Each structure stands twice: as structure tokens, then as C-alpha cells.
Amino acid sequence: MTNSYYDPEDLKKFGAIGEFQKELGDKFFGWYSEVFKDSALSAREKSLIALAVSHAVQCPYCIDAYSSDAFEKGWSESQMMEAVHVAAAIRGGASLVHGVQMMNKVKEIAM
Amino acid sequence: MKSLKAQGNILADANYQVDVLEHGKYDACNLVPFQQKMETLGLYPLKPTGMEIFQVNVGKMCNQVCKHCHVDAGPDRKEIMTRETMQLCLDVISNNPALKTVDLTGGAPELNPNFRWFVEEIKKLNRHIINRCNLTIILANKKYYDLPEFFRQYHIEVISSLPFYTQDRTDRQRGEGVFNDSIKALQMLNDVGYGKCDTGLILNLVYNPAGAFLPPAQISLQKEYKEALMKQYGIEFNNLYTITNMPISRYLDYLLTSENYEKYMEKLVTAFNPAAAAGVMCRNTISVGWDGYLYDCDFNQMLDLKVNCHGSHLSQLRVDDLNSREIIIGQHCYGCTAGAGSSCGGATT
Numbered sequence: 419m420t421n422s423y424y425d426p427e428d429l430k431k432f433g434a435i436g437e438f439q440k441e442l443g444d445k446f447f448g449w450y451s452e453v454f455k456d457s458a459l460s461a462r463e464k465s466l467i468a469l470a471v472s473h474a475v476q477c478p479y480c481i482d483a484y485s486s487d488a489f490e491k492g493w494s495e496s497q498m499m500e501a502v503h504v505a506a507a508i509r510g511g512a513s514l515v516h517g518v519q520m521m522n523k524v525k526e527i528a529m
Numbered sequence: 530m531k532s533l534k535a536q537g538n539i540l541a542d543a544n545y546q547v548d549v550l551e552h553g554k555y556d557a558c559n560l561v562p563f564q565q566k567m568e569t570l571g572l573y574p575l576k577p578t579g580m581e582i583f584q585v586n587v588g589k590m591c592n593q594v595c596k597h598c599h600v601d602a603g604p605d606r607k608e609i610m611t612r613e614t615m616q617l618c619l620d621v622i623s624n625n626p627a628l629k630t631v632d633l634t635g636g637a638p639e640l641n642p643n644f645r646w647f648v649e650e651i652k653k654l655n656r657h658i659i660n661r662c663n664l665t666i667i668l669a670n671k672k673y674y675d676l677p678e679f680f681r682q683y684h685i686e687v688i689s690s691l692p693f694y695t696q697d698r699t700d701r702q703r704g705e706g707v708f709n710d711s712i713k714a715l716q717m718l719n720d721v722g723y724g725k726c727d728t729g730l731i732l733n734l735v736y737n738p739a740g741a742f743l744p745p746a747q748i749s750l751q752k753e754y755k756e757a758l759m760k761q762y763g764i765e766f767n768n769l770y771t772i773t774n775m776p777i778s779r780y781l782d783y784l785l786t787s788e789n790y791e792k793y794m795e796k797l798v799t800a801f802n803p804a805a806a807a808g809v810m811c812r813n814t815i816s817v818g819w820d821g822y823l824y825d826c827d828f829n830q831m832l833d834l835k836v837n838c839h840g841s842h843l844s845q846l847r848v849d850d851l852n853s854r855e856i857i858i859g860q861h862c863y864g865c866t867a868g869a870g871s872s873c874g875g876a877t878t
Contacts, residue, residue, distance in 0.1 A: 456749060460749065461746075461749065462745075462749065462753070486742060489740070489742070490738065490742045490743065490744075490745055491745050492693065492698075492745070492750070492753065494695065494697060494698075
């Protein structure tokens with residue numbers, strides 16, 4: 419057992435999750451690799467989306483993996499940072515839009 | 530920026546480089562030996578499939594000092610092939626019809642004062658010529674402005690590095706101003722018919738990763754290059770070759786100083802592709818150094834690993850000996866077998 423929750427070396431072991439449940443693991447990785455193939459969106463575009471989502475879900479493994487992948491696929495630093503801002507803006511907006519709910523509730527109960 | 534040699538950097542010593550590659554910088558290398566990988570595939574000892582490509586390094590002098598250069602080329606390098614050594618090359622080419630292609634590299638090959646003479650003589654022997662042109666040489670001096678026309682006249686295939694279709698990444702790797710000059714040079718090549726449909730004048734570009742990572746898929750990147758270069762600059766070309774950076778010389782220096790060496794080597798080993806291992810370029814290529822010594826490939830040349838057979842110089846070359854030799858391999862060979870494979874002609878699978 420390690421004494422920290424996240425270990426960069428664990429990312430390399432991701433492919434071994436099938437060790438405890440092979441069938442579902444195989445299905446996940448099969449589906450995953452299909453998702454990232456060139457299709458209606460290019461693999462390059464998908465990589466940038468993945469980078470933004472990695473930040474939205476705040477997964478350190480995903481951030482490491484897709485920072486490398488997006489840069490390797492030719493996205494510039496400024497483009498990658500703009501993608502992160504998109505994720506941050508959606509997260510920020512998602513909190514802030516609940517302010518309407520707060521306003522509704524306050525207006526409902528206030529004199 | 531000076532070459533490693535001019536800086537007196539220890540990595541200018543080929544033996545030291547081999548030592549780092551085989552044992553790691555602090556004797557801490559735990560990578561699977563390349564030989565072991567080849568043994569499991571039945572590819573050791575690695576044997577030639579027959580010489581077809583005669584690759585000649587006509588000198589290490591270059592007008593650029595690229596950060597990833599495995600030759601450690603630059604304006605301060607004075608090693609230049611003489612006309613006498615070129616004549617030895619011509620004799621070998623003439624006596625060996627199997628050598629269908631002559632691949633000229635450097636440094637900047639055009640800086641060799643006998644470059645044009647050499648091209649004319651090779652053409653008389655009716656061989657296909659590839660010239661690895663760094664593009665900026667065309668604009669470096671008035672006397673090179675006519676190079677596109679010279680290439681056209683001798684129907685030379687031109688292969689040129691353009692690490693990316695944006696200025697930022699290209700200049701980071703190849704030096705400030707290189708991207709803009711490269712674009713102008715490509716337009717000059719297009720103007721004489723290079724890269725255009727139906728002219729037969731082949732212009733291929735080379736992508737090198739600008740950092741410690743592997744190239745993306747060649748086909749999809751080629752599509753992006755074609756779209757971007759046409760849209761922004763009206764440039765056409767034939768094929769894009771993705772080439773993996775080899776952990777040799779200046780790129781090795783970059784990996785070590787940026788502390789990326791172990792991770793990069795691990796990446797290469799993890800991406801080992803058996804199909805690429807069978808198709809490595811050293812099996813059908815022979816590499817000639819500026820001084821006439823023979824090597825299995827341009828990379829072994831820079832590591833000073835001469836061919837393992839009786840005649841290791843042009844003056845002693847015997848094709849039978851070369852075709853039956855054992856190709857020298859080492860940890861750097863993982864660079865040619867990673868992912869889709871890598872060669873002077875791009876991906877190999």
C-alpha cells in the first residue's frame with residue numbers, strides 16, 4: 419500500500435484493471451479506443467476535448483495523459499490553455515447558474 | 530548557438546554517448562536491451578536484405594544549429610567530403626547496379642563546394658537522387674537562389690524538414706526565423722514545379738517532434754499539414770514523413786539536460802513495434818561518412834559505430850561482405866522501432 423492517493427506510476431497500470439473483472443475491462447478499453455479514433459471528429463480534436471474534460475473532472479492521470487497527447491497532436495500551449503478555460507468557465511458557470519435557484523428561493527420566501 | 534563539439538561538451542564524444550545509451554547517465558538504466566527484443570523476434574543477429582540506398586553524408590557544415598540535430602551540425606563544423614572521396618562513392622555506385630537511390634545528406638549538403646559536380650556525376654550514372662535540403666540554405670546567400678532550378682534540372686527528389694506548420698514550434702527547434710525562410714523556400718520550390726501534380730518533381734516534408742515525445746500518425750498529420758500550408762501560404766507538397774527523434778548528440782543533450790532521458794527511453798521501449806523492427810532502414814541502406822567510412826545507418830555513423838565487416842571504408846568496400854555482415858545494434862535503435870516505426874523515409878508500418 420502506498421501512503422498517497424495518487425501515484426503517477428499507477429497510470430501505467432490502468433490497463434491491468436481487467437485483472438479483477440476481465441470482461442468489463444475489455445469492453446471498456448475496446449469502447450475507449452473506438453471513441454478516440456478519427457471519425458466525425460478527428461483524433462486531434464478529441465484529444466483537446468479530452469484535455470478540457472480532464473480538467474473539469476479534475477483527474478490528475480487524465481491531465482497528465484492528455485496534456486502530453488494534445489501537445490503531441492500539435493495543439494499549442496495557448497490553445498490548450500483556452501481549452502482549460504472553457505472547462506473552468508463551464509464549471510464556474512455551473513456553480514453560478516445555481517445563483518438563479520438561490521434568487522428564486524429567496525424571492526419566494528422574502529417579504 | 531554552437532555545436533556540442535565547439536562547446537567542448539562531453540556529448541561530442543561518440544563513445545560517451547554510447548555509454549550513456551547502454552547504461553544510463555548514472556549507470557541506472559533498467560531498460561530491456563534492444564538485442565533481447567530482437568532475439569525474441571528471431572531478428573538477431575540483424576542481417577541486411579540487400580543494399581538499395583546509398584546514403585552519403587557530404588559534410589557536417591550547416592547554416593542552421595537545430596536543437597535536435599543528431600549530426601551536431603552547424604556553421605562551426607568543418608568536416609566536408611572531398612572530391613576524391615566523392616569519386617570513390619561514384620565508383621561504388623557505378624559498380625553496383627543494385628544501388629538505385631543515392632541519398633545526399635549533411636549538414637547542409639549544398640554547402641559542400643563539390644555538391645553540384647557530385648550531383649551531375651551521379652545523374653550520369655542514371656540513379657535516383659534524394660537531397661535532404663534544410664530549405665533555409667536556398668535563401669542563405671545569392672549563390673544558392675538558383676538551387677530550386679538546379680534540383681529541377683537534375684530531377685532530384687527534395688526532402689526537407691519542417692517540424693510543424695506553425696512558426697512557434699518550428700523556430701523553437703530549428704532557430705529563430707527558420708519558419709519564415711522555410712516558407713519562402715517552399716514557395717520557390719513550388720514555383721519551379723516541386724510538389725505540384727503531374728510534374729514528377731517530388732517534394733517531401735519531414736516532421737520531427739519539438740520535444741520529448743513521439744510523432745503522431747503520419748497520414749492524419751499529413752492531411753493537417755496539407756490543409757494548413759495550402760490555406761495560409763498556398764504551398765503544395767507530396768508526402769509528409771514523420772520521424773522519431775533519435776537519442777543521439779544534441780537531442781540526447783536536450784533529453785539529459787531537461788531530465789527527460791529516462792522517460793523518453795521508456796516511451797520508446799514501451800512503443801516497440803515488432804513489425805517496425807523487421808523493416809528497419811539499415812537492412813537496405815548503407816551510410817557513408819564525410820571521410821568515406823561506412824556505417825549501417827546515419828545514426829550509427831554519428832555514434833562512430835563502423836560496419837562490422839572486413840572493409841569499413843569506401844576504398845575497401847565489397848558488396849558481398851556488406852550484404853552478409855551483422856548490423857550493429859544498440860539501445861538507440863529503439864528510436865526506429867517505436868510506434869509506426871521511423872526511418873529517413875518516415876513511418877515504416
